[in-house]
Amino acid sequence: MNKTRLHAIDIAQDKCIGCVHCMTVCPTKAIRVKGGKAKIIDERCIDCAECLRSCPHDAIHTHTTSFDALSAFAYKVAIPSTVIYGQFGAHTLPNEILSALRVVGFDEVYDPSAICELNTAAVEEYLTEHPRPRPFITCTCPVVVRLIQRRYPALTGQFLPIEPPREIAAKILRTILPRALNLPPEKIGIIHVTPCPAKMVSINHPASLKKSYLDGAVSVRDIYPEVLNALRKSPDEALMRHLFPETLFSGIGIGWSLSGGEIRGLKKHRAVAVSGVRDTMRVLDEVEAGLLQDVDLLECTVCPDGCIGGPLQVEDRFLAKARILELIDAAGDRAVVDQKDVSRLYHKNFLSFDHPIAPVETPPLDPDPAKAIAKAQRRDRILKKLPLKDCGVCGAPDCRTLADDIVRGAARLADCSFVERRKKKKEKP
Amino acid sequence: MAGRAVFRQEFSVKGGDFAKAGAVACRIKELLKELGFDGQTVRRAAIASYEAEMNVIMYAWEARMKLAVKPDEIRITVDDKGPGIPDIELAMTEGYSTATPEMRELGFGAGMGLPNIKKNSDAFRIDSAVGRGTRLEITIHLNGHRA
Numbered sequence: 001m002n003k004t005r006l007h008a009i010d011i012a013q014d015k016c017i018g019c020v021h022c023m024t025v026c027p028t029k030a031i032r033v034k035g036g037k038a039k040i041i042d043e044r045c046i047d048c049a050e051c052l053r054s055c056p057h058d059a060i061h062t063h064t065t066s067f068d069a070l071s072a073f074a075y076k077v078a079i080p081s082t083v084i085y086g087q088f089g090a091h092t093l094p095n096e097i098l099s100a101l102r103v104v105g106f107d108e109v110y111d112p113s114a115i116c117e118l119n120t121a122a123v124e125e126y127l128t129e130h131p132r133p134r135p136f137i138t139c140t141c142p143v144v145v146r147l148i149q150r151r152y153p154a155l156t157g158q159f160l161p162i163e164p165p166r167e168i169a170a171k172i173l174r175t176i177l178p179r180a181l182n183l184p185p186e187k188i189g190i191i192h193v194t195p196c197p198a199k200m201v202s203i204n205h206p207a208s209l210k211k212s213y214l215d216g217a218v219s220v221r222d223i224y225p226e227v228l229n230a231l232r233k234s235p236d237e238a239l240m241r242h243l244f245p246e247t248l249f250s251g252i253g254i255g256w257s258l259s260g261g262e263i264r265g266l267k268k269h270r271a272v273a274v275s276g277v278r279d280t281m282r283v284l285d286e287v288e289a290g291l292l293q294d295v296d297l298l299e300c301t302v303c304p305d306g307c308i309g310g311p312l313q314v315e316d317r318f319l320a321k322a323r324i325l326e327l328i329d330a331a332g333d334r335a336v337v338d339q340k341d342v343s344r345l346y347h348k349n350f351l352s353f354d355h356p357i358a359p360v361e362t363p364p365l366d367p368d369p370a371k372a373i374a375k376a377q378r379r380d381r382i383l384k385k386l387p388l389k390d391c392g393v394c395g396a397p398d399c400r401t402l403a404d405d406i407v408r409g410a411a412r413l414a415d416c417s418f419v420e421r422r423k424k425k426k427e428k429p
Numbered sequence: 430m431a432g433r434a435v436f437r438q439e440f441s442v443k444g445g446d447f448a449k450a451g452a453v454a455c456r457i458k459e460l461l462k463e464l465g466f467d468g469q470t471v472r473r474a475a476i477a478s479y480e481a482e483m484n485v486i487m488y489a490w491e492a493r494m495k496l497a498v499k500p501d502e503i504r505i506t507v508d509d510k511g512p513g514i515p516d517i518e519l520a521m522t523e524g525y526s527t528a529t530p531e532m533r534e535l536g537f538g539a540g541m542g543l544p545n546i547k548k549n550s551d552a553f554r555i556d557s558a559v560g561r562g563t564r565l566e567i568t569i570h571l572n573g574h575r576a
Contacts, residue, residue, distance in 0.1 A: 154468035285455050288472060289479035290545070364465030369500030370434040372464045376498075377436055404463075 020392035022051035065216030073189030086320030116253030153359030170213035195310025251331030259306035
């Protein structure tokens with residue numbers, strides 16, 4: 001695991017052909033095509049993986065923990081995302097999937113739905129105790145955290161400061177397992193199984209913790225073939241799991257991977273769920289303009305339909321969603337967590353952030369205010385010369401961004417082929 | 430010399446254009462961030478310009494919104510052609526609203542628009558002529574530090 005890597009996404013230069021697909025879909029305009037290859041601007045990238053979804057040449061790679069790297073741990077624990085329950089068809093029960101993860105090589109596997117329920121209960125308690133500000137924003141999606149830090153810095157104070165289930169689960173296990181197993185803590189690997197490359201970023205560079213409680217994140221895509229194999233090989237095991245289910249799933253927690261899943265269990269508060277990166281940005285614009293103050297909690301996830309639409313899941317998103325809905329139906333609103341336990345952990349600050357999420361300032365046009373204004377004026381003048389076709393041939397996603405790059409010294413007007421052609425026509429009438 | 434640098438931009442807003450609600454406020458916000466204003470100053474400007482833009486969309490026929498930015502001061506002026514406000518003092522009262530039930534359905538018309546603009550600006554002027562239109566002048570000073 002490379003702890004210094006800022007992002008979980010990069011572009012394989014040998015596969016990239018320098019087309020403009022990734023650049024034009026990037027919501028933070030973090031990609032440029034220079035010298036025939038797409039490159040990511042680290043400071044602007046929020047790891048949303050829109051580029052990954054759009055690349056026709058499989059040139060965008062993600063960096064999650066490889067299963068082999070886990071051999072460094074004497075004892076390996078998996079905390080899968082609830083997304084995993086939707087990956088293996090309509091007849092595979094959550095218990096079979098957890099059991100298959102053990103066959104694959106994890107020493108222990110924990111169902112996340114109970115911890116999701118615990119989180120919802122703690123969030124409810126926090127909202128009751130804190131009438132302002134409104135709306136609070138959930139921090140489960142690491143991309144939303146990074147988006148708000150960079151594009152909506154004034155909203156960082158509105159994150160509801162309770163850690164997401166994956167960190168809470170890991171923290172609980174990190175507290176109890178070394179003693180229970182009589183192993184030194186560093187020998188125990190606590191691993192998230194996820195459809196989301198950004199979880200890797202939140203593990204390596206946590207925004208609200210001194211250090212993540214997780215040791216890594218294995219992608220659903222990487223582990224899928226082996227889990228599928230394990231499921232196929234053990235029909236007897238499957239029968240046993242059907243007849244003797246040993247884990248009680250939380251009806252409140254099991255739907256967490258769907259948009260709205262985080263807020264479904266709230267009883268006393270008004271909450272709204274938004275999914276998809278562009279819709280999330282639109283709604284955050286509204287919050288920044290002072291709207292939605294009658295909403296207690298805003299759940300934002302940048303993947304379509306929530307984590308179930310994560311780029312590293314395997315099953316068709318709509319089938320996966322249908323399966324999760326079946327499981328929600330089957331579990332009803334069964335609660336498995338004792339509210340008193342939640343309250344105790346909550347009041348011990350066991351579930352809280354270590355520190356508030358800080359804004360990450362994006363560089364203005366110029367640190368000198370008068371010069372910044374001059375540059376904005378120049379940018380407007382440049383924009384008037386550009387064709388506004390947003391073709392991307394210059395290597396910037398649109399004309400406005402090219403003008404911005406020019407005044408920031410990162411591009412030249414001559415990069416625009418329309419401008420160049422016009423110039424040549426004038427030279428040779 | 431810093432005092433002379435002024436960045437100006439003009440936007441037009443059409444009455445009744447709910448589909449574009451908030452677009453101008455959003456552009457203003459982006460610009461101010463790029464010019465290096467701190468988060469709180471940007472947010473005040475965003476809230477004030479959003480409310481002003483919505484007032485045009487809800488009540489007026491059309492308007493020009495002008496942004497003028499100096500290194501330490503933001504001025505937003507809104508000139509609308511519209512019905513005008515007969516009693517400005519009343520319109521400035523928190524909770525007073527002439528919003529139709531349809532507007533209220535959309536979550537507007539809490540009677541906080543103009544008072545909210547005033548609250549988020551350091552200087553605020555409003556002039557109105559019934560049957561002709563309304564002019565707002567919103568001034569926001571840089572809130573101490575820069576980003």
